[in-house]
Amino acid sequence: MTATRPVVEMSAITVEFSGVRVLDDVDLTLYPGEVHALMGENGAGKSTLIGALAGTVPIRSGEVRIEGEERTPAGVARSRAEGIATVFQETHLSPHLTVAENVMIGNEVRGTFGIDWKANRARAAEVLARLGLDDLDPRSPLSALSPAVKQLVAVARALVLEPRVLILDEPTSSLDAAEVHTLLRVVRGLRDHGVAVLFVSHFIEQVFDVADRMTVLRGGRFVGEFPADELDRAELISKMIGEDIDALKALRSERLAHHYCASGEPTLRASELGRRGTLDPTDIELSRGEIVGLAGLNGSGRSELARLMGGAERADSGEIWMDGVRVQLRSPGAALRRRVALSTENLRDEGIIRGLTARENIVLALQAMRGWSRPLSAGERAGLVETYLDTLHLSPDDIDRPVEELSGGTQQKVLLARLLATRPHVLILDEPTRGIDIGAKLDIQRRVARLAGEGVAVVFISSQMEEVVRLSDRIVVLKDREKIGELSNGPGVTVDTIVEMIAADLDGESEELFGHDCDTGLVSVKQFTLNCSR
Known part of the structure; x- marks a missing residue:
């Protein structure tokens, strides 16, 4: 902490929506020159508290002080005038404007004859460079950018204000590792220049990497405020969800004890299923009572395979059988009538x-x-x-x-x-836990495990590979739009196992994709062989 006088003091904040109290007597104190993490599971009240500070949510009772002065009810414009800038999880950018116009909107540089477009582009480029986007043309249409770059453009728009307080609501949810590294570097730089940063993220490692202090909410109530270096990860999670982190470990143990091995006719079998430019022809089988994880990096083809099986996209090659009968799943509705239910990542x-x-x-x-x-x-x-x-x-x-x-x-x-x-007989879940807190993740993962126990065939996709390893009976690994291997889960299977499969050299002469034995768990992925038996 670099200052003794807080820039923001929120005391006994209470907020109600339609008669339902969503914040109840909550405190938050922000100091210049520190990163303060606001932690809690989804529904804990984090976004509501941010809205109360940013001026988008009316406060029923409580007090807000900025630099020691009590603030009367304020809107977004008042908050910005007070030096409070917010980057919400929903970026609220304008897709039909250029990057520079989005960055500078509301803060345009003006000259004698109105907006100085050249100066605006130069200022936008300067701020974008701070975020590692120095090669991004400010004249580019926003609609041409990836979701991750759009997120960084939203951060750049906030930085134009040179804020005293910067609120970041899940700023890294769509960023890759390099982009996260850049953003956290910028956050530390702002802190070192005296900005108070309020950081909200469900990525706990990122929080511990950047935060000086933490405030924890649960169920709309204040749990406590803690120095980040005095709270370990298990304690933080326990305070957030009100139960011990050992529950996650127990779920992994339960799944390993399940030791599923398919027998008989698969409930769904796809042969040479593919779509040009999306997924190479792929074979996959799903059996009742089994959780099959699809693992791979972004762009590997895991979501594309899910959409083809669930009828959200039409395959242009291959065939699908349900319980031994050939079927055509040309739409999600057609798939549902065959008891195949798909939850997409969007x-x-x-x-x-x-x-x-x-x-x-x-x-x-x-x-x-x-x-x-x-x-x-x-x-x-x-x-x-x-x-x-x-x-x-x-x-x-x-x-x-x-x-x-x-x-x-x-x-x-x-x-x-x-x-x-x-x-459903087949349930396909693509990123069902992305962007949600650990308590909700645990609820969903437990339910998925129970569904398998009730005889449902489940396909589970997550960019968090530890989730795939925790839940799956069998893991199908994809890379560059093709299936590169498959393994039976067990104690010897870890995230590193999958990463090594993806990184393995698959060029040159080698045997065809894989051979898999349910009893031994022996898997051969071209030249890469693993013994993953239980």
Whole structure:
């Protein structure tokens, strides 16, 4: 801590939405020259507290002081004038404007005859260079950029203000490792120049890498404030979720004890399934009661394979059999009628239906399967929702709220409930835990494990490979849009095992893809051989 006088003091903050108290008597203190992490699971109140400081959320009671002066109710413009800049998880950029226009919007350099476009581009380039984007043309249309670069453009727009307080809400969720390194370097530089940085992230390692202090929230209430170097990772997680981190280890042990080995006709078998420019022809089998993990880096083809199996994309090669019968899954609806349910990685655009309540989202797929001429009765809808309130730990207070107002973890649970309502034989989950807190992750992973125990064939995809290793009975590894191998999970399988498979030299003369024996777990991936037996 480099200063004794705080730049921001929030005391006893209480916020209510539609009569529901989402923040209850919460404190937050930010000092110049430090990075303060705001921690908690989804639904803990982090985004609401950020909104209260940024001026986007009205406060029911409590006090906010900026540089010792009490602030009256304020909007975004007032917050910016006070030197508070915010980069929200949703970037709110304008896709039809250029990079420079997005960076400088509201802060344009003006000359005698209006906006000085040349000066604006120069200023934008200067700020972008601080984020390692010195090779990005400020005249480029924003729509041409990747989601990760767009995120950095949003950060650049905040830095133009030369803020005293910079709020970063999940700023690294779409960044790769190099981009994360650059952003954290910029955060440290801002701290060293006296800026107070409020950092919100579910990536715990990043938090410990950059934070000086932490405030933990749980269920909308203040748990405590802690120096980062006095709190270890297990203690932090326990404070966030209210249970011991050993629960995650127990889940891994339970899955290893499961020791599944397929027998009989697979419930889904794909042969030479592929799509030009997307995925090379691929074979895969799924059996009831089995969790098959798809592992690989971004662009490996794991999501593309999931979409082909789930009917979200049409294959131009290969065949699919369900329980020995050849089928055509030309759409998600066709797949659902065959009891194949797909949750894509794009939750907001292809998952939840904005404008509907959580309750309406849950019953949607089952109603679509039955047809709109046979509407679910009120009793059927109520019974369906009541089932998943309990099994997925959904809050009754959330069920009749618009789904877009709910936390990311709750939205994922709502989507999972919708799919489970169709009673799928095959459940394909692409990034079901991305961007959510560890408590919600644990709930979802436990439910996935139970589904397998109930006989569902599950495909599980996660960019966090430790999740794939923790849950899967079998792991299919992809690289550069092709399947490069497969292994039976066991105590000898780790994240490093998969990374080594991906990094292995697959050029030159070698045997065909793999041979897999369920009893021994012996896997041969071209020239790369592993013994992964239990």
